[in-house]
Amino acid sequence: MTDKINKDKITHIVSAPGKVLLAGGYIVLDPNYTGLVFGLSARIHVVAQDVVSSSSSASSSEILVDSPQFDIDSWSYTYESIPENGGIKVTQVSSPTNKNHFVETTLNYVLSYITQHHPNVSIKPSRFSIVADNDYYSSTTPTTSSSSRFKPLGQTISKANKTGLGSSAALVTSLTGAILTHYLPSSLFSLSNPYSRLALHNLAQAVHCAAQGKIGSGFDVASAVYGSCIYRRFSPSILKAIPQPGTPGFAKAVEETIHGEWDHKTEKDKTAIPEGYAIRMVDVTGGTQTVSMVKSVNAWREANKEESDELFGELQGCVEGLAAALKEGEEGGIKKAMKPVREIMKKIGDLSGTPIEPESQTKMLDALEGVEGVVGSVVPGAGGYDAAAILVRDEQDKGTIKRVEKFLEGWSEKKGVKAKLLDVLGETEGVRVEDLKTFRW
Numbered sequence: 001m002t003d004k005i006n007k008d009k010i011t012h013i014v015s016a017p018g019k020v021l022l023a024g025g026y027i028v029l030d031p032n033y034t035g036l037v038f039g040l041s042a043r044i045h046v047v048a049q050d051v052v053s054s055s056s057s058a059s060s061s062e063i064l065v066d067s068p069q070f071d072i073d074s075w076s077y078t079y080e081s082i083p084e085n086g087g088i089k090v091t092q093v094s095s096p097t098n099k100n101h102f103v104e105t106t107l108n109y110v111l112s113y114i115t116q117h118h119p120n121v122s123i124k125p126s127r128f129s130i131v132a133d134n135d136y137y138s139s140t141t142p143t144t145s146s147s148s149r150f151k152p153l154g155q156t157i158s159k160a161n162k163t164g165l166g167s168s169a170a171l172v173t174s175l176t177g178a179i180l181t182h183y184l185p186s187s188l189f190s191l192s193n194p195y196s197r198l199a200l201h202n203l204a205q206a207v208h209c210a211a212q213g214k215i216g217s218g219f220d221v222a223s224a225v226y227g228s229c230i231y232r233r234f235s236p237s238i239l240k241a242i243p244q245p246g247t248p249g250f251a252k253a254v255e256e257t258i259h260g261e262w263d264h265k266t267e268k269d270k271t272a273i274p275e276g277y278a279i280r281m282v283d284v285t286g287g288t289q290t291v292s293m294v295k296s297v298n299a300w301r302e303a304n305k306e307e308s309d310e311l312f313g314e315l316q317g318c319v320e321g322l323a324a325a326l327k328e329g330e331e332g333g334i335k336k337a338m339k340p341v342r343e344i345m346k347k348i349g350d351l352s353g354t355p356i357e358p359e360s361q362t363k364m365l366d367a368l369e370g371v372e373g374v375v376g377s378v379v380p381g382a383g384g385y386d387a388a389a390i391l392v393r394d395e396q397d398k399g400t401i402k403r404v405e406k407f408l409e410g411w412s413e414k415k416g417v418k419a420k421l422l423d424v425l426g427e428t429e430g431v432r433v434e435d436l437k438t439f440r441w
């Protein structure tokens with residue numbers, strides 16, 4: 001699969017992690033509160049390559065983006081300059097019915113930003129290949145016994161079953177980082193420079209909101225950029241001046257917005273993953289409709305201001321308490337700090353009539369917490385039926401993982417669901433440039 005990538009032509013590989021919001025679902029949408037988010041070892045990698053002139057995959061005036069793990073998922077674009085500070089607009093030239101809105105929006109924003117902010121930089125034909133760690137998708141088709149790290153999925157992206165690790169935020173962040181690193185000299189853009197990282201953060205948030213067609217809290221993009229942190233959201237009004245890509249003034253508005261005042265906050269030093277413990281994710285079949293769950297919680301909040309303020313305040317206390325307990329690293333303290341996260345999330349769900357920790361999850365999590373070596377559990381993010389996050393003893397006791405896997409096997413059989421421990425681990429690092437010599441394919 002990855003043999004389709006010409007390794008001699010690679011200029012950079014940039015990767016960004018998936019996310020898990022351990023505490024602070026719903027409240028993090030309001031800038032008065034925060035959320036505790038961890039990065040995940042499952043990363044999306046973008047491989048930037050110079051185009052080989054003899055290659056038929058991208059002509060001399062095209063940018064090719066492909067996702068070689070998936071069937072027929074490649075998108076090639078021509079690009080043109082738009083007058084009056086409109087920047088660059090890409091037009092898809094290959095199979096126009098198979099669009100990737102996240103990729104196209106990223107190209108329009110990032111290429112426009114580059115040409116507006118650095119008018120002397122030329123946009124040369126290039127190829128960006130996306131490879132995702134296997135845990136982003138639950139494989140439903142038997143794949144080849146490929147020994148490569150990035151397994152082919154035997155279907156198109158639109159048909160793939162996502163596990164909810166935040167693929168679009170990791171994709172937008174790694175693709176934005178790869179385009180900036182590829183086209184700009186390190187004197188102008190480098191991930192080791194905090195100003196560059198901030199520009200990447202702001203740009204990736206703007207792209208992600210535009211591509212999603214809604215403004216979430218942005219905790220997923222923040223953790224893709226910065227890794228684990230306590231996150232306070234940016235004001236949505238920051239993005240309001242940006243018109244549609246391809247219109248006059250677009251690039252100028254993007255540049256001004258990216259370098260304007262942002263009011264988000266990411267605190268990295270307030271939490272950690274304690275030594276000897278690991279954050280693990282459990283994938284349960286069934287989907288969660290985050291958007292309708294948010295609507296339902298918001299409606300309850302509007303109608304019950306006092307009660308919801310109180311519970312939101314309590315959950316805020318949990319965010320800080322859990323972050324501090326994890327940093328402290330004492331098992332008893334972590335257990336104590338995780339318990340009320342579940343209780344308050346469940347209460348918000350019950351009061352608003354939203355299945356945040358539905359009964360089926362309560363039963364599974366209660367039983368899971370009884371497995372030796374499991375310190376605590378939560379329904380991550382918006383909650384729902386499809387995922388759980390657990391903190392387990394790791395190094396000290398290798399048996400825990402086996403016990404959890406055995407428990408989930410038995411639970412799945414008994415309940416007629418498919419609950420599975422993912423390989424993915426919580427990790428603290430955000431977007432990074434990979435070392436080409438040691439990169440594992």
Ligand SMILES: Nc1ncnc2c1ncn2[C@@H]1O[C@H](COP(=O)(O)OP(=O)(O)O)[C@@H](O)[C@H]1O
Pocket residue numbers: 067100101102103130131132157158162164165166167168169171
């Ligand atoms: N490996 C990938 N290659 C290309 N595009 C991807 C990849 N993973 C995700 N995407 C893009 O992100 C979209 C999924 O976004 P979304 O439904 O918001 O999922 P998530 O909750 O995982 O972020 C896909 O339709 C596709 O446009």
Ligand SMILES: C[C@@](O)(CCOP(=O)(O)OP(=O)(O)O)CC(=O)O
Pocket residue numbers: 020021024025026027028029164165166216217218219290294380381382383
């Ligand atoms: C409700 C939220 O605060 C948290 C949702 O977290 P999830 O991890 O459940 O998100 P998705 O992967 O986008 O479905 C919404 C937000 O903060 O944007």
